[in-house]
Amino acid sequence: MAPERTSGDLRTAGIGRGWPVPVFVDGKEVQAFEGETVLAVLWASGDHTLHTTARTHEPRGFFCGIGVCFDCLVTIDGIVNLRACLEPVRSGMKIKRQQDPGYTHAR
Amino acid sequence: MSAAVTAAESGARVIVLDEYAKPGGQFFKRTGDGFAVAPKWLTREHARGEALRGKLDHPNITVLTRALVWGRFDDRVMVAHEGHSKSIYGKALVIATGAYDRPVAFPGWTLPGVLTAGGAQTLAKSQWVKPGRRMLLAGAGPFLLPVALSLLRADVSIAALVEATRPIEWLPHLGSLWGQWPRFSEAWEYKDNLRRTGVPTLYGHKIVRALGEKRVEGAVIAKVDRKWRAIPGSERTIEVDAIATGYGFLANIELAASSGCELRFDEHARTWFVKCTPAMATNKAGVFVAGEITGIGGSALALEEGRIAGLSAAEFAGTLTAHAADEQRRQPIWQRARLERFANALNALFGPRPGLWEFLTDDMTVCRCEEVKAKEIAACIANGATTTKSIKDWTRAGMGLCEGRICRGMVGEILARDRDVALCSIPFPSVRPPIKPVPFSTLLQDDSQSESIAS
Numbered sequence: 001m002a003p004e005r006t007s008g009d010l011r012t013a014g015i016g017r018g019w020p021v022p023v024f025v026d027g028k029e030v031q032a033f034e035g036e037t038v039l040a041v042l043w044a045s046g047d048h049t050l051h052t053t054a055r056t057h058e059p060r061g062f063f064c065g066i067g068v069c070f071d072c073l074v075t076i077d078g079i080v081n082l083r084a085c086l087e088p089v090r091s092g093m094k095i096k097r098q099q100d101p102g103y104t105h106a107r
Numbered sequence: 108m109s110a111a112v113t114a115a116e117s118g119a120r121v122i123v124l125d126e127y128a129k130p131g132g133q134f135f136k137r138t139g140d141g142f143a144v145a146p147k148w149l150t151r152e153h154a155r156g157e158a159l160r161g162k163l164d165h166p167n168i169t170v171l172t173r174a175l176v177w178g179r180f181d182d183r184v185m186v187a188h189e190g191h192s193k194s195i196y197g198k199a200l201v202i203a204t205g206a207y208d209r210p211v212a213f214p215g216w217t218l219p220g221v222l223t224a225g226g227a228q229t230l231a232k233s234q235w236v237k238p239g240r241r242m243l244l245a246g247a248g249p250f251l252l253p254v255a256l257s258l259l260r261a262d263v264s265i266a267a268l269v270e271a272t273r274p275i276e277w278l279p280h281l282g283s284l285w286g287q288w289p290r291f292s293e294a295w296e297y298k299d300n301l302r303r304t305g306v307p308t309l310y311g312h313k314i315v316r317a318l319g320e321k322r323v324e325g326a327v328i329a330k331v332d333r334k335w336r337a338i339p340g341s342e343r344t345i346e347v348d349a350i351a352t353g354y355g356f357l358a359n360i361e362l363a364a365s366s367g368c369e370l371r372f373d374e375h376a377r378t379w380f381v382k383c384t385p386a387m388a389t390n391k392a393g394v395f396v397a398g399e400i401t402g403i404g405g406s407a408l409a410l411e412e413g414r415i416a417g418l419s420a421a422e423f424a425g426t427l428t429a430h431a432a433d434e435q436r437r438q439p440i441w442q443r444a445r446l447e448r449f450a451n452a453l454n455a456l457f458g459p460r461p462g463l464w465e466f467l468t469d470d471m472t473v474c475r476c477e478e479v480k481a482k483e484i485a486a487c488i489a490n491g492a493t494t495t496k497s498i499k500d501w502t503r504a505g506m507g508l509c510e511g512r513i514c515r516g517m518v519g520e521i522l523a524r525d526r527d528v529a530l531c532s533i534p535f536p537s538v539r540p541p542i543k544p545v546p547f548s549t550l551l552q553d554d555s556q557s558e559s560i561a562s
């Protein structure tokens with residue numbers, strides 16, 4: 001078990017977390033912890049825009065948190081439109097915040 | 108879980124299929140592997156969840172997680188699991204797909220930081236990440252209390268809990284709530300916790316706007332009348348960085364609906380559920396249901412329903428005699444009736460009222476996926492659209508990846524309002540598999556297997 005962690009991010013202090021796992025968010029290495037979801041890692045960082053929408057380019061965060069709304073879409077290891085709230089982190093995972101979600105339909 | 112354990116203990120072989128990484132659903136949600144949370148931070152339901160999860164470790168039970176059931180064809184269910192598609196055969200099927208928070212649109216509701224109460228609770232409770240440092244909780248009904256408690260435990264400061272009803276409105280309902288002491292003591296314990304941490308509760312108020320450009324920077328709340336319409340001039344701004352709303356739930360009935368199960372409309376909850384008999388059987392032979400998809404009632408009711416459905420499924424699969432099943436169903440059926448009376452009273456009291464939909468006009472985004480605005484939907488209705496299906500075809504509302512789960516209820520409310528018809532007269536749109544998006548690459552990777560019960 002990794003030592004308890006207290007830091008300035010949005011992770012609750014005083015909670016023991018799993019082993020540190022490095023992941024890459026938009027190319028930058030970020031430390032995540034085993035057992036976390038991709039959403040937890042992105043949200044804890046404080047940058048709450050997970051993707052921007054296709055039509056009006058609005059920033060979006062997460063909404064339902066339980067896999068229903070598809071508003072937490074990110075690209076992971078090249079696969080578009082995955083739900084950050086359901087994906088557990090894996091060491092070395094490459095996460096991308098989506099500009100224009102991965103929709104391919106023309107409007 | 109409750110259905111699976113009961114059926115397995117009655118001799119049936121059971122496969123549990125769950126889309127999440129861990130079985131247990133919403134109430135018994137676990138923290139991820141690797142977390143070490145001191146016991147003082149854990150709630151009572153944690154221990155009960157672990158106990159029930161422990162019983163899944165039964166020789167008759169196989170658990171498959173991250174397994175999305177995307178459809179049912181005759182006696183098989185179709186499953187997407189780790190990039191592969193399987194069809195699993197079962198003599199009987201128990202569907203217990205749960206519910207999600209009812210989405211409610213208000214100005215600013217698409218800003219990052221506006222969340223559903225359940226989503227905020229999930230992030231705090233199973234990931235120990237704060238949805239915001241200082242939050243506003245707005246909604247109606249007792250479910251806001253456990254959410255507030257989970258947030259406080261995760262060290263979120265709660266600026267206020269905003270409840271749309273007023274205690275004086277509860278009085279006429281006390282009769283039907285009478286005798287439900289365990290529920291009251293639970294609520295009291297939650298309340299007491301809030302009081303001790305100094306979280307103010309504002310009754311007869313609702314959220315009317317989220318402020319901010321790129322993320323939530325504040326919330327505007329207002330007093331409401333009995334119909335939950337905001338009273339002009341009563342607005343007040345609160346500085347927060349996240350807002351969570353909880354105005355009841357909608358059920359995940361898509362799998363049951365696409366399997367041909369009959370639905371029923373609930374006047375109080377203003378939404379659709381799966382119709383079932385006291386033995387939790389649907390109109391489809393061999394398909395049973397349990398939990399929130401039969402009506403919103405909370406975890407205690409869902410557990411009883413799971414027990415009944417597990418017995419009925421084992422009976423259908425032939426591992427339990429009709430006589431034994433009848434005997435064993437009697438007690439949980441009685442419990443269920445009692446809990447259901449209580450749930451109905453709560454739904455009558457806290458169910459949505461017309462003012463909740465007063466922002467569904469003009470430029471309000473209704474469909475989040477396809478960014479369709481209320482005025483586009485209204486124009487479509489003015490042009491003669493009478494169903495959610497025709498609105499979807501014309502405006503794309505409901506055509507995005509969530510497949511209408513977020514906007515469908517609100518589109519229905521706009522239709523009912525503009526056409527001046529009862530909401531129940533607008534049919535639930537027909538659902539076809541796959542009920543959630545499944546990549547083609549997954550559908551093409553087929554490795555099927557057989558089992559006796561899928562649940």
Ligand SMILES: Cc1cc2nc3c(=O)[nH]c(=O)nc-3n(C[C@H](O)[C@H](O)[C@H](O)COP(=O)(O)OP(=O)(O)OC[C@H]3O[C@@H](n4cnc5c(N)ncnc54)[C@H](O)[C@@H]3O)c2cc1C
Nearest residue numbers: 125126127132133134176204205225253398399405406409
């Ligand atoms: C976020 C949230 C928090 C809640 N917190 C509380 C609380 O604190 N107290 C309380 O009394 N009630 C709470 N509720 C209400 C709660 O729904 C019930 O109390 C209880 O969890 C209902 O059990 P269930 O079996 O009906 O559904 P759930 O517990 O929601 O379980 C449904 C399960 O079905 C799975 N599933 C759904 N669709 C599919 C599919 N197509 N394929 C495979 N698997 C699928 C899901 O992964 C999930 O595990 C909460 C609800 C939500 C949405």
Ligand code: FES
Nearest residue numbers: 065067069070085
């Ligand atoms: S937040 Fe809704 S699907 Fe992930």
